[in-house]
Amino acid sequence: MEKYIIMGGIPLSGSVKISGAKNAVLPILAASLLSSGVTTINDVPRLKDVQVMKEVLEFLGCSVEWSGTTMKIDGSKVSSIEVSDFLMRKMRASNLVMGPLLTKFGMAKLSFPGGCAIGSRPMDLHLKGLATMGAKIEERFGFIEAVAPGGRLEGSEICLDFPSVGATENLMMAAVLAKGKTVISNAAKEPEIVELQNFLNKMGAKISGAGTDVITVIGVDGLSSTEHTVIPDRIEAGTFMTAAAITKGNIKILNANIRHMEAVVAKLREMGVKIIEEAGGIRVIGTDNIKAVDVKTMPYPGFPTDMQPQIMALLAVAHGTSIISENIFENRFKHVDELRRMGADIKVEGRIAVIKGKRSLSGTFVNASDLRAGAALAIAGLGAEDATIVDSIYHIDRGYENFEQKLRGLGAKIIRVTETNRTGIK
Ligand code: EPZ
Secondary structure, rough: EEEEEEEEOOOOOEEOOEOOOOHHHHHHHHHHHHHHHHHHOOOOOOOOOHHHHHHHHHHOOOOEEEEEEEEEEEHHHHHOOOOOOHHHHHOOHHHHHHHHHHHHHEEEEEEEEOEEEEOOOHHHHHHHHHHHOOOOEEEEEOOEEEOOOOOOOOOOEEEOOOOOOOHHHHHHHOOOEOOOEEEOOOHHHHHHHHHHHHHHHHHEEEOEEEEOOOOEOOOOOEEEEOOOOOOOHHHHHHHHHHHHHOOOOOOEEEEEOHHHHHHHHHHHHHOOOOOEEEEEEEEOOOOOOEEOOOOOOOOOOOEEEHHHHHHHHOOOOOOOEEEEEOOOOOOOOHHHHHHOOOOOEEEEEEEEEEOOOOOOOOOEEOOOOHHHHOOOHHHHHOEEEEEEEEEEEHHHHOOOHHHHHHHHOOOOOOEEOOOOOOOOOO
16 A cells, blocks of 8 residues: 655745645536536546546446546436446445436436445435435435436425535535425535535526525526536645644645635634735745644534544644544544554544644654545644654545645655655655
8 A cells, every 4th residue: 555754844835736626526527417518627636536426427428538637528428327336435425426317317326325434424414305305215225216206306495404515515406407496404505515506507507595504496407518617625725734834834825715714724823823815825834832722623614624633633733732522523533543653642532632732743654544634644744753654545645636746845755655665765
């Protein structure tokens, strides 16, 4: 398996360009199934998860061309309504094709998305919403089969028990071709939801309210194709901000949208990190005196759960004791044991982690359990003494494009090896 070897203690400097947002492009690719022609998506990040979504679209019969960061998908070629167990297990977000398939073809069949390192990841909110729209849903032999009687879903009033991002996206897409009006209350408000609304409306959908907790969709008879450019990845931007902070560096983040990161920026400023909007980007300046703070992960616009492991790595070397409560996923502290191996003083009780800041962490062998945990361990390594070897970095490749190249561009000493080369970095 591939590993990173990271030599810590080098203050990052220079500028870094943020890639297109993984969690925006995945629902948009699923939505391209709804088009009657070829959809062009620009600024598509070259990520493992995007590769899997391409495989899912091709498995369904679409022709997909991906060159550089532009992807062209022909939604008129869909010839199947079933996603294989193999593909579903590769990536949970494959479940985002359920709404498009069901509303366009009247049927959808996919295997239960596997749980993952951060939780069981059920789909009950997706399925309850689709059933409210008239879908008949059967769960058997590990597959979910959904059928729209008469081939068309009914516009309905749906209230989500929890503002689930995926359920909001699936139900928005299901509603665009349903008969009549659908109102989704207690909807997720993430920027990626607004992005999906913009994309679908460019294809001819009639959606309003994304970004608020009530989204209204007026069903139409069909969608045409369009061209769209993906928004920058706010979690990648937050990850680089944390890397600059832990190394006491001074970097400029290009083309990130600070409006999408207010909770993260506010928390980092509270910790003493200087974050200044400049022409063409955001300046981030670390400090010797990182302050301990409390963090509660919440649905957007609250502090994002996808930044929880990264901020924990920073709090591990803050002055004082911090408390993190993880309110989104039931099991998103897998990175704690690995940070402890680096000397972090962290106690976990259920969904609460108490972090007692240390002067510094020390490099050692650690293992990434999932995407953001891997990023957090790389950040911890950048700030630690000596060398840190992060194993299972395929997790990081799922959500960060050219991660080590971008870090090297900021002066970090990081290399990717297939075998741990015990001599470390030359
Ligand atoms: C999206 O996952 C993101 N993934 C996740 O990012 C992110 O952590 C999450 O939203 C929360 O912001 C993509 O957009 C591809 P949810 P999603 O449905 O849609 C429970 C990353 O690192 N729930 O908002 O799967 C669920 O178990 C990834 O980029 C139900 O109970 O998240 C969780 O506890 C990780 N029933 C909570 O809701 C359901 O039917 C939030 O899940 C659906 C969800």
